[in-house]
Amino acid sequence: MLLLYGLTLLLGLVLGSFVNVLIWRLPRKMSLGGRSICPECRAKIFWYDNIPLISYFLLGRKCRSCMKKISWRYPAVEAGVALAFLILVAASTKCFTSTFIDSSPICEWFGSLWVFSYPYYLVITVFFVTVFVIDLKDRIILDQVSFLGFAIVVAFLLLFRPDFYEVILSGFASASFLLLINLFTKGRGMGLGDVKFALFAGTLLGWPEALVWMFLSFLTGAIVGLILVIRGKVGLKSQIAFGPFLVACVYIVFIIGHYLAKLLYKF
Numbered sequence: 001m002l003l004l005y006g007l008t009l010l011l012g013l014v015l016g017s018f019v020n021v022l023i024w025r026l027p028r029k030m031s032l033g034g035r036s037i038c039p040e041c042r043a044k045i046f047w048y049d050n051i052p053l054i055s056y057f058l059l060g061r062k063c064r065s066c067m068k069k070i071s072w073r074y075p076a077v078e079a080g081v082a083l084a085f086l087i088l089v090a091a092s093t094k095c096f097t098s099t100f101i102d103s104s105p106i107c108e109w110f111g112s113l114w115v116f117s118y119p120y121y122l123v124i125t126v127f128f129v130t131v132f133v134i135d136l137k138d139r140i141i142l143d144q145v146s147f148l149g150f151a152i153v154v155a156f157l158l159l160f161r162p163d164f165y166e167v168i169l170s171g172f173a174s175a176s177f178l179l180l181i182n183l184f185t186k187g188r189g190m191g192l193g194d195v196k197f198a199l200f201a202g203t204l205l206g207w208p209e210a211l212v213w214m215f216l217s218f219l220t221g222a223i224v225g226l227i228l229v230i231r232g233k234v235g236l237k238s239q240i241a242f243g244p245f246l247v248a249c250v251y252i253v254f255i256i257g258h259y260l261a262k263l264l265y266k267f
């Protein structure tokens with residue numbers, strides 16, 4: 001078990017390093033091949049200065065050639081991907097013993113995918129963190145990320161899950177619901193990027209968890225927005241990116257969505 005968790009952390013850090021590349025290059029429409037360069041001085045970064053988490057601290061948080069500070073975002077993303085991946089792997093081991101999560105989306109997937117759930121979790125973690133950080137930074141959810149995520153989830157669905165039609169329907173239902181809000185608010189309350197992301201997230205979650213996910217996203221978005229307005233961080237008319245809430249909530253609902261659904265049902 002310790003070996004599994006160690007391997008998971010290590011793989012998560014390496015993939016986190018890749019997510020940093022995606023976060024930098026995708027919004028700039030740069031190719032994903034080629035060696036990493038320092039964004040300040042454009043010096044090539046050698047492999048020994050590109051070891052996840054470790055290099056950042058060994059270099060004293062500075063670029064070796066221009067000595068400019070390296071953003072804390074890089075190690076944070078690496079650690080974040082590793083931790084998110086580790087939690088999914090650890091949660092799966094509880095699927096047969098914990099009534100708290102045993103009917104949640106993660107266990108529905110784990111029950112069908114078995115060993116294949118490992119690469120599956122890795123891929124969706126990469127998508128989650130990429131969408132989260134790019135939307136926070138650039139206020140956009142990229143189409144290619146949402147559609148590729150959707151395609152991967154559908155491929156796994158068709159290969160492994162007999163209930164695939166219901167699950168795909170919940171993706172389209174979520175996207176339609178957010179599209180309605182987009183139309184009613186004339187795009188102010190909800191961007192089309194959020195709508196396309198819902199196709200990916202809704203299909204991942206299935207029903208009724210997709211509904212819980214949308215509810216929870218609106219709730220947390222409204223609460224955080226209200227706190228920011230009260231503390232004077234943003235104006236009443238300004239918009240905050242909704243994507244980070246959608247991503248954080250899809251992650252939570254993926255693991256404990258069934259429990260939350262029961263909780264909501266009681267109200």
Ligand SMILES: [Zn+2]
Nearest residue numbers: 038041063066
């Ligand atoms: Zn530099």
